[in-house]
Amino acid sequence: MKLASGTTLIRNGQLIDGTGAAPIADAALLIKDGIIAYAGPAADAPATEAPTQIIDAQGGSILPGLVEAHIHLTYFNVTELQDLDIKYPVEYVTLQSAVNARTALECGYTSARSGGCLHNIDVWMKKAIEEDMILGPRLSASGREICGAGGLMDWNPDYRKIGMEGIVFIVNGPDQARSAVRKLVKDGIEWVKTYPTGDAASPDINDHHTLCMTFEEMHAVVATAHNHGLKVTGHCRATEGIRNALKAGYDCIEHGTFMDDECLDLMLKRGVPMCPGLGFELWSVQRGREFGLSQRVIDGHQETLEGGVESCRRVLKAGGVMGLGGDYGFGWTPHGTYAQELTFFVNHVGFSVLDTLKCATLGGAKIMGRDHELGSLEKGKLGDVLVVKGDVMRDISLLENRNHLMAVLQGGILKAGTLAHNAGGI
Numbered sequence: 357m358k359l360a361s362g363t364t365l366i367r368n369g370q371l372i373d374g375t376g377a378a379p380i381a382d383a384a385l386l387i388k389d390g391i392i393a394y395a396g397p398a399a400d401a402p403a404t405e406a407p408t409q410i411i412d413a414q415g416g417s418i419l420p421g422l423v424e425a426h427i428h429l430t431y432f433n434v435t436e437l438q439d440l441d442i443k444y445p446v447e448y449v450t451l452q453s454a455v456n457a458r459t460a461l462e463c464g465y466t467s468a469r470s471g472g473c474l475h476n477i478d479v480w481m482k483k484a485i486e487e488d489m490i491l492g493p494r495l496s497a498s499g500r501e502i503c504g505a506g507g508l509m510d511w512n513p514d515y516r517k518i519g520m521e522g523i524v525f526i527v528n529g530p531d532q533a534r535s536a537v538r539k540l541v542k543d544g545i546e547w548v549k550t551y552p553t554g555d556a557a558s559p560d561i562n563d564h565h566t567l568c569m570t571f572e573e574m575h576a577v578v579a580t581a582h583n584h585g586l587k588v589t590g591h592c593r594a595t596e597g598i599r600n601a602l603k604a605g606y607d608c609i610e611h612g613t614f615m616d617d618e619c620l621d622l623m624l625k626r627g628v629p630m631c632p633g634l635g636f637e638l639w640s641v642q643r644g645r646e647f648g649l650s651q652r653v654i655d656g657h658q659e660t661l662e663g664g665v666e667s668c669r670r671v672l673k674a675g676g677v678m679g680l681g682g683d684y685g686f687g688w689t690p691h692g693t694y695a696q697e698l699t700f701f702v703n704h705v706g707f708s709v710l711d712t713l714k715c716a717t718l719g720g721a722k723i724m725g726r727d728h729e730l731g732s733l734e735k736g737k738l739g740d741v742l743v744v745k746g747d748v749m750r751d752i753s754l755l756e757n758r759n760h761l762m763a764v765l766q767g768g769i770l771k772a773g774t775l776a777h778n779a780g781g782i
């Protein structure tokens with residue numbers, strides 16, 4: 357991805373650097389050739405030759421670009437699983453994904469890690485974004501997912517004689533798990549996404565307390581993936597699934613819903629981050645009926661919500677790393693509403709605004725393995741910045757409304773926000 361040339365000065369706003377540090381009032385952020393040269397009080401800013409670009413934050417907030425830590429670019433606001441993999445061809449899904457990538461950037465998300473995708477679209481989406489062919493977040497790609505036979509994603513009855521190769525490899529035993537990873541290695545992905553457990557979405561045979569892969573299958577995935585330098589994550593709700601994942605050597609835990617003391621200890625000891633993706637549960641409870649979810653499914657989401665809230669509070673208190681985002685791309689969590697997750701963490705889970713922003717920026721960058729170059733506003737990092745109209749410390753929900761996003765920069769280049777639409781406004 358291209359970097360800006362010249363100097364950009366962002367001034368007249370409070371700076372929240374993403375590390376959890378207190379905001380700096382009347383701050384200045386200086387970006388030179390796409391890289392942050394200074395972030396701090398305006399009074400201490402180094403003298404510089406006339407900047408090529410000046411952005412006046414108008415008393416608002418200057419933040420690192422947000423990181424969506426569990427994005428599904430290929431889920432296009434679907435309401436049922438059949439919408440994925442069966443109803444639409446790869447060509448259409450790819451076009452949808454390109455639109456979703458642009459939407460994510462316009463919502464202030466300058467980076468994202470995939471939580472699984474159809475076919476191998478993420479890998480090519482990442483290339484197109486990196487080559488500035490399309491707009492989108494800097495991406496960590498995952499490809500097709502892996503689930504045990506009879507598990508959550510193996511929902512297609514055999515009489516239909518339809519496979520699920522577009523979204524998931526269905527594996528039976530460690531040998532098949534290994535061969536699925538080997539296929540993914542050739543695809544060029546970074547994250548192997550697996551299904552150690554079920555979910556409230558499948559109350560009859562694969563609910564949130566059910567295991568969907570054996571420890572041996574999970575271990576085979578990790579050994580093969582690590583051998584080739586890939587990382588492994590998994591959809592983990594049931595306590596035993598979380599424990600299996602941590603013992604098998606997983607690099608991240610998605611959801612981590614029913615976390616007990618042993619799991620928390622294992623997670624902290626190995627420094628494994630977690631992406632709760634929890635707002636989805638509340639929206640499923642609140643809007644499920646409207647989209648035809650059964651009462652049993654909604655009740656399961658309520659139980660998942662309560663378990664997840666408890667688990668997030670414990671992980672935060674224990675000093676664990678979390679990234680925010682997750683499962684936007686369903687009918688009741690459409691693309692473009694990602695920042696609801698931050699409001700949810702402040703209002704419903706009880707995180708402070710600073711902790712929430714830290715998870716939504718630096719936490720996500722850590723999950724991506726790119727915290728040395730993005731996720732916070734610090735000297736030497738990429739100029740990925742979000743300028744928001746208003747005080748996000750007082751009202752985090754400002755981030756939900758794109759009209760409040762004045763500037764979204766990647767590598768110092770203004771890509772989106774109201775100033776980008778308004779030529780001459782900068």
Ligand SMILES: [Zn+2]
Nearest residue numbers: 426471682683
């Ligand atoms: Zn997901």
